[in-house]
Amino acid sequence: MKQTKLAIIGAGGLTGKELTSLLAHHPHFKLVHITSNQVNGKRIREVFPDLNHLPDLVFQKHEVTVPDDTHIVLATPNEVSLEKAPEFLKQGRKVIDLSGTFRLQNQTKFEAAYQFKHTQWEWMEKVVFGIPELFREKIKHAQFVSNPGCYATSAILPIAILGNLRNQIQGPVIVDAKSGVSGAGGRTEEIKFAYTHVYENFRAYKVLSHQHEPEMEEYAFVGAEPKEILFTPHLLPVYRGILSTIYIPFSKPVDSKEIEEKLLSVAEKEPFIRLYKTPEEIELKKVQNTNFLDIGFKVKGNTLVIVSALDNLQKGAAGQALQNLNLMFGYPETEGLDSV
Amino acid sequence: MKQTKLAIIGAGGLTGKELTSLLAHHPHFKLVHITSNQVNGKRIREVFPDLNHLPDLVFQKHEVTVPDDTHIVLATPNEVSLEKAPEFLKQGRKVIDLSGTFRLQNQTKFEAAYQFKHTQWEWMEKVVFGIPELFREKIKHAQFVSNPGCYATSAILPIAILGNLRNQIQGPVIVDAKSGVSGAGGRTEEIKFAYTHVYENFRAYKVLSHQHEPEMEEYAFVGAEPKEILFTPHLLPVYRGILSTIYIPFSKPVDSKEIEEKLLSVAEKEPFIRLYKTPEEIELKKVQNTNFLDIGFKVKGNTLVIVSALDNLQKGAAGQALQNLNLMFGYPETEGLDSV
Amino acid sequence: MKQTKLAIIGAGGLTGKELTSLLAHHPHFKLVHITSNQVNGKRIREVFPDLNHLPDLVFQKHEVTVPDDTHIVLATPNEVSLEKAPEFLKQGRKVIDLSGTFRLQNQTKFEAAYQFKHTQWEWMEKVVFGIPELFREKIKHAQFVSNPGCYATSAILPIAILGNLRNQIQGPVIVDAKSGVSGAGGRTEEIKFAYTHVYENFRAYKVLSHQHEPEMEEYAFVGAEPKEILFTPHLLPVYRGILSTIYIPFSKPVDSKEIEEKLLSVAEKEPFIRLYKTPEEIELKKVQNTNFLDIGFKVKGNTLVIVSALDNLQKGAAGQALQNLNLMFGYPETEGLDSV
Amino acid sequence: MKQTKLAIIGAGGLTGKELTSLLAHHPHFKLVHITSNQVNGKRIREVFPDLNHLPDLVFQKHEVTVPDDTHIVLATPNEVSLEKAPEFLKQGRKVIDLSGTFRLQNQTKFEAAYQFKHTQWEWMEKVVFGIPELFREKIKHAQFVSNPGCYATSAILPIAILGNLRNQIQGPVIVDAKSGVSGAGGRTEEIKFAYTHVYENFRAYKVLSHQHEPEMEEYAFVGAEPKEILFTPHLLPVYRGILSTIYIPFSKPVDSKEIEEKLLSVAEKEPFIRLYKTPEEIELKKVQNTNFLDIGFKVKGNTLVIVSALDNLQKGAAGQALQNLNLMFGYPETEGLDSV
Structure with missing residues (x-):
């Protein structure tokens, strides 16, 4: 079966690490690009000595161009997601964002809760809230998914x-x-x-x-x-x-x-x-x-x-993200997540 | 100043230990008798190696007669308090009970909550609930105080x-x-x-x-x-x-x-x-x-x-008990409790 | 590729659980039989709610006959291994024992260390000590491996x-x-x-x-x-x-x-x-x-x-056991163990 | 009995806090001055909400003049002790230093171990190493004690x-x-x-x-x-x-x-x-x-x-310091330390 290529932007944090670990065991996704502004230049096995099966990747800076035919996981702070999500979406890539930036439908409530101005509100029309149990069908057809808070x-x-x-x-x-x-x-x-x-x-x-x-x-x-x-x-x-x-x-x-x-x-x-x-x-x-x-x-x-x-790192973040990714790319929803 | 003599029945548990430790620093109370059916026969310093200033006492069995002129702290299970409290009260001693046995005013609710028959309900007329902030004056004149739950x-x-x-x-x-x-x-x-x-x-x-x-x-x-x-x-x-x-x-x-x-x-x-x-x-x-x-x-x-x-061991148990004891015996309420 | 069938005797303990979890991800071993005298009769997913990918097995008593063509992992106390290992070996099965029973070559030292009489000393001639880094070639050809202490x-x-x-x-x-x-x-x-x-x-x-x-x-x-x-x-x-x-x-x-x-x-x-x-x-x-x-x-x-x-549960017990099992059955040594 | 006045320089750290707590219960020492460059200006009860019996003091800067007739505890980093100890000693005060600055008798070894130049080496002639069990008599007559490492x-x-x-x-x-x-x-x-x-x-x-x-x-x-x-x-x-x-x-x-x-x-x-x-x-x-x-x-x-x-905070630091202070000022060695 053809593998789907993925990049994780902000892979050096706890959520990025958890998803990296899950993807390492997944038969259909292939992690090809990881970024981190804290540990860029380091090899993934050096940064995560307690993980196994890891692909042989080196952390890049956020700015480095993501390879073609590669879809995007944003495990970045709100401000970075706000800038990067639209950029990747315009390139036609599928994007799942693990930050809170695209979760609330009401801009006033968003700005009160997150304490910063949302300058990309037009993308709220495209985004699907990523709880599969509630929005399964929408997620299957989404280009852009916002992963829920833990x-x-x-x-x-x-x-x-x-x-x-x-x-x-x-x-x-x-x-x-x-x-x-x-x-x-x-x-x-x-x-x-x-x-x-x-x-x-x-x-x-x-x-x-x-x-x-x-x-x-x-x-x-x-x-x-x-x-x-x-x-x-x-x-x-x-x-x-x-x-x-x-x-x-x-x-x-x-x-x-x-x-x-x-x-x-x-x-x-x-x-x-x-x-x-x-x-x-x-x-x-x-x-x-x-x-x-x-x-x-x-x-x-x-x-x-x-x-x-x-x-909180699995169903509350990276696990649910993978559940959503499986749906977005037509794989069995539980693949790589070990459900009974 | 004359010291008040105290006995702790059930001094081998966590609450008994905490009160023993507090009393060791108290200028007006003198612990003269401690009991425990688990560690009877052992010296207190052997059972509590991490405590200091301890009096030189040996744990007795619950049945051993308490010396005269000695008032009682019950740090015992409900069933033991039910039996022992009336016995000591009839001897004219002041008693503070740290179990739940004499806390509820409604017998039906008590028996539903504690799952055993209360055979000494007549004593509920005499008991004062030991939250000093609410019942300070009553506690000062009480022979029998029931210390609240944590x-x-x-x-x-x-x-x-x-x-x-x-x-x-x-x-x-x-x-x-x-x-x-x-x-x-x-x-x-x-x-x-x-x-x-x-x-x-x-x-x-x-x-x-x-x-x-x-x-x-x-x-x-x-x-x-x-x-x-x-x-x-x-x-x-x-x-x-x-x-x-x-x-x-x-x-x-x-x-x-x-x-x-x-x-x-x-x-x-x-x-x-x-x-x-x-x-x-x-x-x-x-x-x-x-x-x-x-x-x-x-x-x-x-x-x-x-x-x-x-x-939970101080204001929720032994500390509040000492606050009550201070009131019951006319000592400053904060004595031995280190309030500012 | 043909799968090798395994039974874990004593799968309800910490080591048995760890190995069960590792085997659930292994492409070549198939766990077909698990025993536990504590939780026999229960389904594995009920006993280990925090594990995934588990096979649908029910814990059996130790006495229940192990299926044919099935090799044996003993995750049992010393006394049980002493009895069970020879029994399974005589049936022509391969056996790896995680207890201490067959680790020491000197019977006097064994009996001093373990405080019981070793009645199956003749099997010490057949057993291989299971540290792959030291005895790799012997393990490959062993019918009987004793897994080292953590x-x-x-x-x-x-x-x-x-x-x-x-x-x-x-x-x-x-x-x-x-x-x-x-x-x-x-x-x-x-x-x-x-x-x-x-x-x-x-x-x-x-x-x-x-x-x-x-x-x-x-x-x-x-x-x-x-x-x-x-x-x-x-x-x-x-x-x-x-x-x-x-x-x-x-x-x-x-x-x-x-x-x-x-x-x-x-x-x-x-x-x-x-x-x-x-x-x-x-x-x-x-x-x-x-x-x-x-x-x-x-x-x-x-x-x-x-x-x-x-x-201690992986390289010190179940992980090293799987490393040995891979060698014993001709699979890649690192299979299922996620080495880089 | 006349009380001995003490100042703790650097009382905001863990050791200073422990000693402050011990002194609050001591009958013969009176803490009159505390300094901290981190929390100066704050009241002691605000900084240590979990301590009791505390004197009503406000943290001063290190530079503030210590009252007359007051002896000194240095709970300061090495560099501060190096400067402050001689200063206080010259004023005729007794000083106990809890840092490592005056512990080693060999200057070469000191500078290798602590990685800085010792500019007050002449004071090593006066200092007594503060392990009472080994140097009890010397400590009794010392003006300057160096408290050992934990x-x-x-x-x-x-x-x-x-x-x-x-x-x-x-x-x-x-x-x-x-x-x-x-x-x-x-x-x-x-x-x-x-x-x-x-x-x-x-x-x-x-x-x-x-x-x-x-x-x-x-x-x-x-x-x-x-x-x-x-x-x-x-x-x-x-x-x-x-x-x-x-x-x-x-x-x-x-x-x-x-x-x-x-x-x-x-x-x-x-x-x-x-x-x-x-x-x-x-x-x-x-x-x-x-x-x-x-x-x-x-x-x-x-x-x-x-x-x-x-x-480590008592016998390894503040407790041993108080044991030394008791000796230096002629009080019973165990006073305030709750020995049996």
Whole structure:
């Protein structure tokens, strides 16, 4: 079978590294070009000594021309994606962007959340939001996919798959999420990510003001009446994984059977969603290094509590990106992602 | 000054150890008797090699007669407290019980939460619930104090000190709490507390069904209209500390200034409550090994979010017990607790 | 290409799990039978929710007959291997044993180290010690391979590849090794592997008395004059990885250039040995989840210090087992092991 | 009793913080002046929210004049101690310096180890090396004490207290030490102390080239024939504590009884040295937050292995400094240090 050539722009970060590792085992994609402005000039095996099967590539600067017939993964900061995505799209390449730049449909909300002016808003007409479970058909035909945020995925999916039951939701949904450092920017040299500040510690950050909050509000209720989401992220002394505890107030007593049937009907047909009998079974250990979203739930009176877990670098970033790439290029959706 | 003699029944556990350590530095209490059915016969310095200033005591069996003129701390399992508390009270001793046995005023709720029959319910008339910030005067004159639960303290205090503002609360309050293993029973040999199950992991447990939920409902709204509380505890890969994120829905837009004034008025006069400017400043590191309850808050629309943190072994157990003991015996409330 | 059928006896432990995961990605081996006396009756995906690509197998009891034409991996305790290995060998199957039962050539030393009577000593004539870098040709033709210990591999290889330079060694070699809990038996429910006993802690164990000490002495000096080895293992608050600091006293000043050339000559031709310029570059992070043995060294006067690191579950157990299986069945040695 | 006034120059670092905390509980010392060029202008309770009993002080710049009748603790970098110590000494104040600046008696070795020119060498005549167990009487009469290094203490003491048995030592002594990040400079913002580089990792650093190696060689053999020491430090994913495994080659078979008697004779009279029956009982947990040095040993043939553990911020730094201060000012040596 003919292989599809890919370039990763910004391959030196955590997400780029994760995708590089996944692609190394993929039968149909061939990584031919990687860039990094931090480690350009170095060989990939030198930068990632803990990875295997790696192609024999050297990191290039972002500016170096990408070979012909090569499609693009942007694992770059927002500002770089803003500039590079349109450039590659105009060259006729397919592009998947892992930054937040092309995720929100409302420019005012975007600029409030991301604190910078969006100068390429016209491309929002072309972009498809990359949650396969919700937008599978659109992704298959997209030239341009925006890959969702890690926290956002952990909340959007459990809510969205409630389907028509979402119309019984009354009042704001609370998403109390807890992430390992790799999902919270933890690779930088900032003192707040020093061992002495993370180990044996725990704290909330960006309370009700994280940029994934509007992303959740935008996609969790697609096809239903929109509701407010109140989102608080927390930093765990853990490397990878996000667990979200989601409190959903209904307008009437929640029927446990009805919820179970709805969630099960989705879990049975989705290769990367697993439903457990109880919320206590959901834990980071079960999803780390996998592309699964695990969910469990409990009801009490009018309240539904869903606990979800995913690996922020896989289903929350590079894994979901590969799931999208498989769809964009006509390969089996689970290829290279080890779903059961 | 004359010293007050104390015995700790069940001094071999984590809470007993913490209180033993605090008392070793206290000028007015003298620990004269310690019991443990696990390590009886051993010397205290042998059992706690990491503690200092310890009195030269040997662990006794629970059955050994406590010396005269000695008051009692019960750091025992529920079943032992149920039997021992009345026995010591009838001998005229003052008793503080750190178990959950005498915390709930409603017997039906108690038996549902604790799953055993309460055969000493008549003593509930005599007992005082030991949160000094709420029941200081009663504690001063009590013969029998029931020390609150660690999770419960982390939620009751932040809500209760809202005072009359609690009457604007509409609908259930959500308490999403995260605890280190020492607050979640983590000393036992169970496989779920093995290193390989806790490290790099995170999970919820007893979702909406923890025995501290009714305790919160009972005391968070004293003097105001009662509200439902929905409580989910989680297990952190951390040894000590509890951080609770509390979502409070109001019937109208919350006035940030009003909340701040109310909380500040309490924090200014309470030696162990610290109010921070933002909820992002609250973290386990600041409260570990202290008797402080730290709080910060944020408002958005009709919702108030309070983040609280405490050390589960101090303000959540042994520290608060010593605060109560100081009150019960007429000593300065902060003695031996190092408040500023 | 025809696939080779394998059974793992004792697949429910950490080593069995690791090998199951590796085999799931291997093109030439097909896992057809797994046993576990702890989780028999359960499906593999239920027991290992964090693994992917798993075959659809159910754990059997050890006693269940292994299908014909199926070769055997023993990931069993010593006592089980002692009984099962001869049984399978007599059936004409190839067997690789991951226990310590068939590693030592001297029965007296064996029984002193392992504290039980070896009743199958005649099989020691047939067994090959499974370090491919030392015994590659023998392994290719072996029916029966004994896979080395994790600590043992981390010390034997760095010493053995010194080749003829070993004849300049004077006096005992000191191996000071530090292992994560998965290499030290850390899955059991023993209190010493509880989170509260491992986290923020560090200790030595079996000082100069670990059963891998005679294993090191036996194989580190093959082809050279034997020397005494003094071995102390320590327990790290880490899940996987072993780092060994090896102090080797020479009879004359060590020539750094000579050491480097010798080690480099080996590293250049061995797919799983990586030589770094300095010992400070060796770290657990670089070898975790890989089959590499990383080494670096420093000399001072008559002393050579080698720092080595490996993943105890891969190069220290299941990875090395697969390396041996590849050799035993004529497949490329690195297949399924992701070497560069 | 009259209190002795103290100033801590450089009180904002980990060691300064530890000493500040210890002094807050000390009946005879009164901390009257603290400096820090990082946090000057801030109140001490704001900088150390997790400490209690703190005096109400504001951090000053280093240049601010220290009040009269106030003695000096230097918890400053080497360059600052080099300048400040002579200045304060000339003012007639007593000075204890926690840096490495005045520890080595040989200027050439000092400048090789510390990589800067020592311009105040004349003060080496006045300084006393502050290990109380070795130099108690000199410390009592000293105006100027140099507090030992943390690694150095963990090796010097176990060797030195062997007394005349040291004359049977043949060849180099190997000190393989493992430290938590607070003993290895782990507060800085360097990427090597980021959570992602320390957690689940382990590595050696400064192999055979750490500046504490000559310090060990200088003081471990006082009163005996000097021997070479080979020292390798390692970084643990732990916050506090050092465990050293010390391999001592004797010229003849070591007599376990003789070692035990010698070590016990010291441990019985020294308040901060504890001898355990086996080296496996030595662990970081037992010494954290204490001023104890714990030791255990094992012999095999001509080799003696001693395992020692201490808290690098207490017996390895601030605790030992307070032990020295008690001696310098005529207070009971264990005052404020909680020895049993």
